[in-house]
Amino acid sequence: MHDCHLYEYGVIRIVPRVEREEFINAGVIVFCKRQRFIQCLYELNIPKIQALDPKANLGLIEQNLAAFAAIAHGSRDSQSPIARLDVPERFRWLTATRSTIIQTGKIHAGLAASTTDTTLRLFDQLVR
Numbered sequence: 001m002h003d004c005h006l007y008e009y010g011v012i013r014i015v016p017r018v019e020r021e022e023f024i025n026a027g028v029i030v031f032c033k034r035q036r037f038i039q040c041l042y043e044l045n046i047p048k049i050q051a052l053d054p055k056a057n058l059g060l061i062e063q064n065l066a067a068f069a070a071i072a073h074g075s076r077d078s079q080s081p082i083a084r085l086d087v088p089e090r091f092r093w094l095t096a097t098r099s100t101i102i103q104t105g106k107i108h109a110g111l112a113a114s115t116t117d118t119t120l121r122l123f124d125q126l127v128r
């Protein structure tokens with residue numbers, strides 16, 4: 001049997017009109033403390049976003065999703081000091097409750113032999 005690792009994940013949501021609380025799943029953030037692993041995958045589904053809000057600022061949404069990914073991956077090019085935090089702190093910051101256009105759902109946990117494969121599977125199941 002393969003060595004399994006405890007992982008946590010959050011689903012990234014786009015909420016074009018926060019007051020309406022309607023959202024679409026746009027990505028996932030997966031974290032494994034034991035492996036010091038964090039990965040963020042996202043996809044901008046323009047037709048779905050525009051179905052919720054035809055006037056949505058797609059450029060701003062794309063920019064914010066890219067910033068999420070840069071922070072998750074600890075990009076030294078990021079303008080955010082959050083990107084320089086350690087892996088668990090970045091995950092907790094990214095998945096903190098917020099009331100903005102980009103949000104994450106509740107955190108879920110599981111066991112996986114491969115956190116990379118699990119990230120891809122979650123992205124396919126929950127976003128695509």
